[in-house]
Amino acid sequence: METILTVSNLTKKFGYLTAVKDLSFSIEKGNVYGILGPNGSGKSTTLGIVLNVVNRTSGNFTWFDGHTSTHEALKKVGAIIERPNFYPYMSALQNLKLVSKIKEVPEDRIEETLQLVGLWERKDSKFRTYSLGMKQRLAIASALLNDPEILILDEPTNGLDPQGIHQIRQIIKKIASQGTTILLASHLLDEVEKVCSHVVILRKGEKLYSGPVEDMMASHGFLELKCRDTSALVDILSGDERFGKIEESLGLVTVVLREKMDPGELNEHLFKKGIVLTHLVMRRESLEEQFLNLTKSQSN
């Protein structure tokens, strides 16, 4: 597999504070990555370092095959960090022309990208007249100008209204479906869960986990069950080796699976015992629950 970015033993200190501590991970082509972590866990600092705006204290990072200088590599990268930064007195079109000059790409993709983010009609309005959502979408258009190998997004939906968040998500999904590698930093987990295949989890500048989302926890998921006679159901389940913790609230029984199980089989088994289920759902833990478990278990 083709490696796009390799980060090895990266450390950044701001005075006494260590923002990033001995961080290593790598980004492979074609995957969608999420960098997760609470506020102040070093996500933005890490991105700042690989994007040439923050100086590293120690450690290393290489783009692509390792033979390209950072600023040359960045011409093949599309990135948006924190707030969209453009020249307020220039129109969207003028701003994108400037970015094309910097990235050394022809200007003919400007229309395509502005269409994609739905700003073509407003192309001649000055940047300062844009709403935050429009600014953020212009930033995405600008990041896509060079048809990037990887798109880096740092908190792309921060501060947007629900409609804006939805629009940005749709755009991200569209881009991801075209096979572009994406690195998405966020503390909003459902956002990451919806689009990412791999995650890197940070806490206080340290890496807790990196790898595919499914492998994050070796769990077989859990079942949600409802029936008329809840106590009988709980009795049967607690006598069975294959089930772990059982919780009951408001008539809903939640039971953790110890091994892989076919829900149909369980339904049949219970029916034979005289229990008719009115509700049966098999679920995996959400990324949020997994994330909380992981950060909690590490802090103890």
Add this chain to the structure above:
Amino acid sequence: MKRLLQIEFIKLWNNRSSRILIISYFVLLTSIALVAAIKFDIGPIQFHLADQGIFNFPYIWHFNTFVTAFFKLFLAIVIVSMMSNEYSNKTIKQNLIDGLSKKEFVLSKFLTVISFALISTVFVFAVSMILGLIYSDYDELSIIFSDLEFLLAYFVKLVGFFSFCLFLGVLVKRSAFALGFLILWQVFEGFVRGMIRWKLFDSETTDTVMGFFPLNSMFNLVKEPFTRLNAVQSVANQIGEKVSLNYHVHTYEILIVLTWTFIFISSSYWILKKRDL
């Protein structure tokens, strides 16, 4: 190099206030021609400034480069704000992320500074040439093209001064404060001169020492031209004052300013490299 200049041109020309300042700067450069129109006609006293020899070749090179240098303050504002705006809009961050290296960033600004200085020099050359051809008493080619070192000095002076502005913009990050700092520095140099003259050296040594300070060294490049005027000299002679005439451009003075330019530009780069954005 062309790419860097184009980038900077897009940024500057689309900014209305920069555009207005740049245009008014060049209008002012041309307005020196209006001096020719100064004419008093009060009964017996007839005075026409253009007839006083200020437009004579080669004196005009000296006079015009000295006078027009005062207008550089307009461009100073443009340069300081083109630098500090990159900080306040955080566009410098975006530029770097988009793939401009820090070196290219400083270089693009420096190239702009050089272009401003070059265009100004060409402008002053053209305006002086036209004025001279109209009013000069001498029009032999050898005289017209003598003393052109004033134009070189003018160019170096502008490059040095604008580089100083650029450096202040990088250092202070806010245009108003950077301009304030520039004025403060001017006052500081004046203060140092006063202290040195008062406590340490005689007037000549003071001048030599002060010649190494940035703003003073830039000012020294083109010395005041008024005492060269015949009218002024004859007045001075009448009251028994001997005016010393050391108005030439010296190579070491150019070197001092070029050294400062180098220091300013490389420290701008150094600051940018050290800073986390």
